[in-house]
Amino acid sequence: MISRSLALHGGLIALLCVLQFVLPAYHHGNLARIMVLATYAGAYNIMFGYTGLLSLGHALFFAAGMYGMGLAMQHGGLSPAPAMAVGLLAGLAVSAVLGVLALRTAGVAFMIVTLMFAQAGYLAILYFGNWTRGDEGFVIQQAERALAGIDLSDPTNRYFAALVLFALGMGLTLRLVRSRFGRVLVAIRENEERTRMLGYDVFAHKLGAVILSGTLSAVAGAAYGLLFGYVGATFGAVQYSIFPLLWVLLGGAGTVIGPFLGTLFMFYLIDLSSGITSAYMLVAGVALVLLTLFAPQGLAGEIRARLWRWLP
Template identity: 60%
Template structure:
């Protein structure tokens, strides 16, 4: 077993052990962080590995969130089916958006994905009779059960979040170490040269976006089912910017970077907001320091300077 695989298994083992050792408050926080880190890992596929700066991932997360939530609310579909629907919804939306948005590159791609995301957000608000808009709705407890286990129970919720995060993280590791991942890295570094070498760049980028959408949809569905709430806020532009910040903090194109970035940013906001209303200013100063001392994110800079084997 390689050092890289061993490291990621050790991280999962540490998270499993944390289930039995963390205080109640941090236990609940870590469950939430793992789901959001799965979302950040999804974003890292397109931004970190394929070099596509998207501001539309909130619509993929929201697609999974609403697929699971609306299926439970109006279709009577419980948690396992809701999670599957979330994955399908995220992947389909990413594929449809990708077919259109990938006709552009660079800043144009960013703007197009932002426009699609805003259109999706406004659609959620327009159909407020079903989605309940910003107010949102709570998923009934009987729809949040898997094999007789209640996802509202803290221990069950933690293990479910752990399973979702573990699957997404190991999937990201498989992509990073695969020939497909190397093609994405080549596209990120020099798209024209990759095309000249005979690779179908459009197809590779579309596949990356679809995989990313499926992962983001899984994270959205998991969030809805584990925490029992569905609301339009999760489809807003804020949830397109947050995964970008998490990935930049931890290190783009590193498998563990999204988790580290999500963990640090979550607690930075949590701790700073407890003693000041200007907590976002503290976050801003932290990001400036990050750019100055860790220009490629924490793990990205460490890989460049200390641990070159880190995927």
Template identity: 75%
Template sequence: MRALVLHLGLLAVLLALHFVLPAYHHGNLARIMVLASFAMGYNILFGYTGLLSLGHALFFAAGMYGMGLSVQHLGLSAGPALLLGVLSGAVVSGALALLALRTSGVAFMIVTLMFAQAGYLTILHFSEWTRGDEGFVLAQAGRMVCGFDLSDPNARYIAALMLFGVCLMLSLWLVRAPFGRVLVAIRENEERVRMLGYDTFARKLAALTISGTMAAAAGAAYGILFGYVGASFAAVQYSILPLLYVLLGGAGTVLGPFIGTLFMFYLIDLSSGITTAYMLIAGVALVLLTLFAPQGIMGELRRRLWKGLP
């Protein structure tokens, strides 16, 4: 009950902030919630299952381009296009899982990275449809859902909050369910879980598919809410970012991805206003946090204050 109150309380605070934040931070927080949803998907695979992927940009881009291309070239409205983007991510992540899970450890990392880079190069190759590095902007008429204009800052914030809330509560339910407990057991000792009679391949396949589908939902939402689809979102940077968010916030904690995304986003934002070498400041802060809080922000809170924090 305490965990449920904590997570619902965060959603209530985010809803209240919608009415009081200035325009700049209002837009930033909407972007942070979408990226945190992406990181929560990554956390299912890495934080709870123990599989380190370097290819999640592929799923983010699959959702974004599945949505964007259907709006741009098929003339679909935003609602069906969003569903098609999520379905694209589910198909891509399921197919990748069947291949990548035949490996483990470093080989798994390399395979996921290779597939992500192949996806990025595919986007560049079919520039006639994707516009390559340039990308394309979605028309305002293609960003309407049930009469709501998602290019409007208020509608965009509420839509981002809805996505974040669904991903947050789904993650909380998933990791506390028997399925989530098995994932944690696989992370700790896969061989023992297999000896107990569980099909670890099937559980990891499901975890990777769920993780990729959540990432695709975030990618589709990012494209429709901010009106741009580009190849940069398929680059290796967007495979590294969710890893950083999860490590900073606390791998294996439900709130960790949000806290890590919030911290990293504003760290870069504030340091870029001080110097052009803002990544140096961000790097120093990350090193210090890694040294003094190796389990991440929420991981340290769980270790020191609340042992049962999910």
């Protein structure tokens, strides 16, 4: 089972690597963007898919990483490598604080608290417009987007950087699934009270899941800002808390490959339908309803249920 799983996910990485050489420029850029967003969706999946914590505030973590990196470069004069570290630490700090406070609640209350924190973060971005440039955001100049001498504004370098990020994120999730910590998270999702009765520290494990998910989301946000050269308040708005939930539901919650499939499907569904009608989100909503009705476990979840039961 482990060898099959490694072959499948390794094959996906190899396929994405090969596609770099054959895709036209438009889809080449799209796929780089999808890989970064799929890393964000995979981070969300750690909380929602494996731990059962439904968050409506993940944009706070994504934006924390993006603005931590962007402001460190814009106002601190840091180079990309330490600026990325600042973004990671910002996500770590924000997720730790939110986790300690939000995990005092459960269920619907947890959803509302995470949403409130995310909205507070979004309003803070707008309020401190002198630093963040508010709704307008700011551009990271092409000359500044070089990491270890590699120009990340170059499409090929940007694609491979996104691929490395995606591979590391997926590898981390695979490792989590196989670990004792990951199995306890799944036990919490299935039956929290029984897990507590077995002697596990449920709060500590849930807090660990929030911090891990939030930090990986921040890394994805920092990478998105650096690779595509823009930091804006849109990425802290409520839609960027809803998007990862949709991507995970479509792809399959609690599966390693699901977030990528869901992000790929939704990205191109919106991209294609927006060329036909201005009501493209209605098309996306109909697709989501249909998938919920006929594939309630998501794309990868249905594959696991019907074909490959070993799929992690």
